[in-house]
Amino acid sequence: MATIILNGVITAEGKLELEIPPGLPAGPVEVEIRPQELRGISAKEILAADFVGMWKDRSDLDDSVEYARQLRKRASRRENS
Secondary structure, three states: OOOOOOOEEEOOOOOEEEOOOOOOOOOOOOOOOOOOOOOOOOHHHHHHOOOOOOOOOOOOOOOHHHHHHHHHHHHHHHHHO
16 A cells, blocks of 8 residues: 555644545554644734635725724734733
């Protein structure tokens, strides 16, 4: 069988949680624990995301940039409360 890499999480209780894809045959496997490197997201990945520009054609918003600015300001006030 080909090697399949699955991403999982080790919980505080010391348990490994992961989703096994459907259709894998039953039988013994070998598990290798390798901490996943955390990385940020690149500008290219952000610009390719579906949410970028999602308000640009809204007819109910006069200024989508200002609307987003106000949403961020309100969210910031909630976090500091």
